[in-house]
Amino acid sequence: MNNSLSSKLPATRREFLRMGGSGIGLLAFSRFAPAFLVQSSLNAAPAPEKDRSILVLIQLAGGNDGLNTVVPYEDANYYRLRPTLGLKKKDVLPINDLLGFHPSCAELSKLVTEGKLGIVQNVGYPNPNRSHFRSTEIWESASDSDVNDATGWIGRYLDNTCSGRPDSKGGDPVAVNAGNEVPQSFLGENPHPTFTLSGNLRRGGGRGNNTLSLLKRLAESDHEGSDTNEGFLRATMMDALVTEQRIQSLLGRYKSDSEYPGNPFAQSLKNVAALIAAGLSTRVYYVSLGSFDTHANQQGTHERLLTTLSEGMAAFQRDLDGKGLGPQVLTMTFSEFGRRPSENKSSGTDHGTAAPLFVMGSKIKGSVHGTSPKLDLPVNQDLTFSTDFRQVYATVLNRWLDCPNETILGKKFEMLNFI
Amino acid sequence: MQPPLTPTQAWEPLPKAQWNEETARHLLRRAGWTAHPEAVARAVNEGLAATLDRLFPETAPPFVRPKLVRNERERMPEFRERIQSAATEMQQREIRREQRDVSRLANTELSLQWLQQAATPAHSAFEKWLLFLGDVYVIGVEKVRGSNLIFDHYDILRQGALGPAPVLTKAVSRSVAMILYLDLQRSVKQAPNENFARELMELFTLGQGNYTENDIKQAAKAFTGYRIGRDGFRFDRRQHDDGPKTVFGKTGRFGGDDIIDLIYQQSAAGTFLPREMTRFYLTDEVPDAAYFAPLGTWWKARGYNLRELCHRYFSSSLFYHPVYRANYIKSPIHYHLGLVQDLEMDVAPVARTTLVPLRQMGQQPFNPPNVRGWVGGKLWINSSTLAARRLLVQSLFMPMPEDRMNADEKAALKAAREAGHTRFAVTDEFLRSLAGSGVDATVDRMVARFLPSEPNKEYHAALRSFLKGEPLLPRIRGATIALLETPEYQLC
Numbered sequence: 001m002n003n004s005l006s007s008k009l010p011a012t013r014r015e016f017l018r019m020g021g022s023g024i025g026l027l028a029f030s031r032f033a034p035a036f037l038v039q040s041s042l043n044a045a046p047a048p049e050k051d052r053s054i055l056v057l058i059q060l061a062g063g064n065d066g067l068n069t070v071v072p073y074e075d076a077n078y079y080r081l082r083p084t085l086g087l088k089k090k091d092v093l094p095i096n097d098l099l100g101f102h103p104s105c106a107e108l109s110k111l112v113t114e115g116k117l118g119i120v121q122n123v124g125y126p127n128p129n130r131s132h133f134r135s136t137e138i139w140e141s142a143s144d145s146d147v148n149d150a151t152g153w154i155g156r157y158l159d160n161t162c163s164g165r166p167d168s169k170g171g172d173p174v175a176v177n178a179g180n181e182v183p184q185s186f187l188g189e190n191p192h193p194t195f196t197l198s199g200n201l202r203r204g205g206g207r208g209n210n211t212l213s214l215l216k217r218l219a220e221s222d223h224e225g226s227d228t229n230e231g232f233l234r235a236t237m238m239d240a241l242v243t244e245q246r247i248q249s250l251l252g253r254y255k256s257d258s259e260y261p262g263n264p265f266a267q268s269l270k271n272v273a274a275l276i277a278a279g280l281s282t283r284v285y286y287v288s289l290g291s292f293d294t295h296a297n298q299q300g301t302h303e304r305l306l307t308t309l310s311e312g313m314a315a316f317q318r319d320l321d322g323k324g325l326g327p328q329v330l331t332m333t334f335s336e337f338g339r340r341p342s343e344n345k346s347s348g349t350d351h352g353t354a355a356p357l358f359v360m361g362s363k364i365k366g367s368v369h370g371t372s373p374k375l376d377l378p379v380n381q382d383l384t385f386s387t388d389f390r391q392v393y394a395t396v397l398n399r400w401l402d403c404p405n406e407t408i409l410g411k412k413f414e415m416l417n418f419i
Numbered sequence: 420m421q422p423p424l425t426p427t428q429a430w431e432p433l434p435k436a437q438w439n440e441e442t443a444r445h446l447l448r449r450a451g452w453t454a455h456p457e458a459v460a461r462a463v464n465e466g467l468a469a470t471l472d473r474l475f476p477e478t479a480p481p482f483v484r485p486k487l488v489r490n491e492r493e494r495m496p497e498f499r500e501r502i503q504s505a506a507t508e509m510q511q512r513e514i515r516r517e518q519r520d521v522s523r524l525a526n527t528e529l530s531l532q533w534l535q536q537a538a539t540p541a542h543s544a545f546e547k548w549l550l551f552l553g554d555v556y557v558i559g560v561e562k563v564r565g566s567n568l569i570f571d572h573y574d575i576l577r578q579g580a581l582g583p584a585p586v587l588t589k590a591v592s593r594s595v596a597m598i599l600y601l602d603l604q605r606s607v608k609q610a611p612n613e614n615f616a617r618e619l620m621e622l623f624t625l626g627q628g629n630y631t632e633n634d635i636k637q638a639a640k641a642f643t644g645y646r647i648g649r650d651g652f653r654f655d656r657r658q659h660d661d662g663p664k665t666v667f668g669k670t671g672r673f674g675g676d677d678i679i680d681l682i683y684q685q686s687a688a689g690t691f692l693p694r695e696m697t698r699f700y701l702t703d704e705v706p707d708a709a710y711f712a713p714l715g716t717w718w719k720a721r722g723y724n725l726r727e728l729c730h731r732y733f734s735s736s737l738f739y740h741p742v743y744r745a746n747y748i749k750s751p752i753h754y755h756l757g758l759v760q761d762l763e764m765d766v767a768p769v770a771r772t773t774l775v776p777l778r779q780m781g782q783q784p785f786n787p788p789n790v791r792g793w794v795g796g797k798l799w800i801n802s803s804t805l806a807a808r809r810l811l812v813q814s815l816f817m818p819m820p821e822d823r824m825n826a827d828e829k830a831a832l833k834a835a836r837e838a839g840h841t842r843f844a845v846t847d848e849f850l851r852s853l854a855g856s857g858v859d860a861t862v863d864r865m866v867a868r869f870l871p872s873e874p875n876k877e878y879h880a881a882l883r884s885f886l887k888g889e890p891l892l893p894r895i896r897g898a899t900i901a902l903l904e905t906p907e908y909q910l911c
Contacts, residue, residue, distance in 0.1 A: 131617070
């Protein structure tokens with residue numbers, strides 16, 4: 001990726017590491033990533049600070065069925081395409097005269113009434129790909145569907161923000177994800193100190209402490225560049241050793257202002273709230289909820305998933321509001337694609353294209369953005385998107401993260417009015 | 420990174436003169452889990468061809484259906500009857516829950532027994548190959564649930580692992596677990612479900628870009644009528660679309676097997692699996708398909724024989740090129756089984772000490788996160804998975820927590836001991852065997868024994884200063900724990 005990085009590393013690295021005893025050296029190392037020292041040409045965006053806006057991304061993995069989430073309950077075509085899965089007008093929770101929420105989205109419906117939730121309709125991209133992985137890559141990299149980009153849009157945003165600003169953050173990770181994998185969105189040209197939250201943190205790490213200082217010494221011993229797997233392992237380990245202890249104590253002490261459901265998704269959001277409330281300078285959080293791939297027997301599964309989503313998001317927003325953090329946080333959902341308008345014969349729906357997404361926060365403007373998909377389609381035909389997902393990203397980057405979006409997205413996209 | 424050799428050089432055999440301890444260690448660590456000094460000596464002595472004959476033999480090692488898995492199968496009629504005769508929905512739900520518990524325990528036993536088999540040095544390379552095939556022809560416990568279905572799917576992979584790939588792919592299309600996993604049984608003539616046809620081409624045989632959306636739609640029709648009966652796969656002629664289909668520009672009244680034959684006429688079929696092997700065994704930076712073309716052409720001419728592919732791949736110049744040393748991140752299963760073998764232990768037959776750490780590190784046997792399988796590489800590593808790796812190492816140096824075990828766990832432990840697996844914690848005897856004459860010799864011995872490359876001077880110095888003094892044994896223990904947690908040991 002960037003073989004040139006190691007050659008640009010300062011010659012003082014060895015001294016840099018030697019200077020500190022294990023404690024100081026460790027802290028120094030945890031902030032010592034080439035990203036902070038290598039001057040990038042892109043450094044216009046402000047570096048993270050504690051009072052800056054925060055973005056929370058919620059991935060709905062597997063492809064959420066948009067038409068049964070935000071239901072066009074006055075459209076006869078909807079009921080033609082969905083003879084059994086279609087949600088009846090009397091059951092949906094009206095958003096306006098044409099659209100209503102799936103009955104499991106009561107909490108989201110309330111948030112719309114309070115002006116804290118926006119819906120962006122019919123979001124997609126040209127030449128849609130129906131592979132889960134490829135389409136997820138497209139969303140995470142924000143690239144055209146015929147371009148393979150290994151970096152992610154958040155990663156490029158971090159490349160942009162962090163260059164040349166090694167001292168601004170007190171060792172906080174710049175991005176945090178709850179889950180088992182670092183999302184592609186986070187990958188930049190340069191490595192960034194990101195942190196993964198998971199259940200593992202609950203386990204006490206008391207054992208083997210006498211070997212910890214030896215491990216620090218072994219892992220610290222000087223090596224070339226961090227673009228190799230070895231350098232990556234080393235940097236991740238040093239960061240993890242430091243950050244782990246801090247975050248563990250923050251989560252343990254947290255008192256939320258709302259009741260969160262017990263499921264892992266809501267608990268992840270609670271942990272995110274804890275870190276935001278603790279004043280970490282982290283700008284981006286990423287939480288994932290699966291599995292929306294409802295090829296068969298969709299009804300019950302989709303009900304459960306939307307209940308989890310709706311209740312979790314609402315608890316999170318109420319918690320933030322209770323702590324006076326509402327104005328600082330924007331939450332946004334996305335899914336790799338929507339599903340086919342025609343239901344299949346397995347009481348499910350196959351991979352489709354465009355779908356609505358949600359934006360949530362106390363500063364959201366308006367309830368419905370963009371235009372609804374046209375459903376006068378022959379059977380098994382897909383929707384044609386009307387809002388490009390990168391218009392949403394552009395809006396978030398420009399108006400929320402205060403970052404020039406064209407550098408991140410590679411071209412100009414018309415912005416939306418939800419912020 | 421540019422591949423170090425030209426496409427024609429790459430697949431030439433390793434020159435005989437280069438078969439030595441270093442290349443043997445590379446083969447054993449990459450094709451299996453570890454390079455024990457005795458195994459290295461034997462491989463060098465026997466030569467590469469004979470070693471590969473041993474690692475990838477003509478027939479797969481047998482793997483017996485575990486007891487709890489058989490139990491699940493035997494109790495199936497009973498559960499079916501009880502659910503049918505249940506008076507209320509509530510009771511039905513209760514019985515289903517009970518049935519799920521039976522399956523869950525059976526799946527646990529299946530995972531543990533497979534791990535033990537994979538940790539047995541004689542079978543390591545084959546079982547790793549099976550893990551690879553399971554990472555291509557993916558199914559997941561969470562959706563499939565029944566332990567017999569999982570066992571049967573992996574038995575299909577096991578029986579076909581060393582034969583022609585088209586035969587294996589056809590067998591997989593009839594695997595009940597696969598049919599369930601990709602909803603093939605719900606695909607009907609009037610509305611073919613595209614899930615299986617898509618993954619067949621994208622993830623099992625050809626890869627993105629080597630087929631069109633229309634190929635998938637048409638192929639999906641050919642796989643209609645694949646059903647699950649009481650005794651396994653069943654073909655339902657009434658649900659099969661017998662009409663003409665056009666796939667890869669050819670038109671005919673194709674059935675599922677015909678589609679698979681058409682797939683293997685595509686040149687991409689020759690390069691797809693070798694590229695997947697490269698990602699799984701060699702490097703995260705896989706050269707493009709064109710680089711594999713000479714190998715693909717040869718493999719197609721050999722009828723896509725998988726055993727021949729293994730032999731050719733693991734004796735190729737590319738595989739042994741020095742740029743591929745000590746820079747591949749071990750998967751959690753590799754890390755775990757590598758520790759078990761390096762520390763001369765057995766797999767503890769207890770979920771809490773064996774499967775829970777694997778889950779925390781991000782890899783549960785038979786349960787990839789989705790149909791793409793495990794992505795691997797850097798994605799294995801983040802702050803929490805690294806914490807889990809460290810906790811695993813530390814736990815192997817502790818005695819089994821037998822006083823806190825439940826009756827089932829104690830019984831499993833007893834059964835394992837009776838079967839000759841007794842080494843569930845690192846012994847003092849083993850640690851003593853690492854001690855050399857003096858601190859320097861001990862450090863050298865530890866490094867040579869565990870690490871895939873020579874670490875730098877500071878690393879040596881840190882170990883030396885930790886080991887100095889008395890008593891020696893706790894120091895060797897501490898140094899070994901720390902060494903096994905370092906980035907150097909996470910690589911192979």
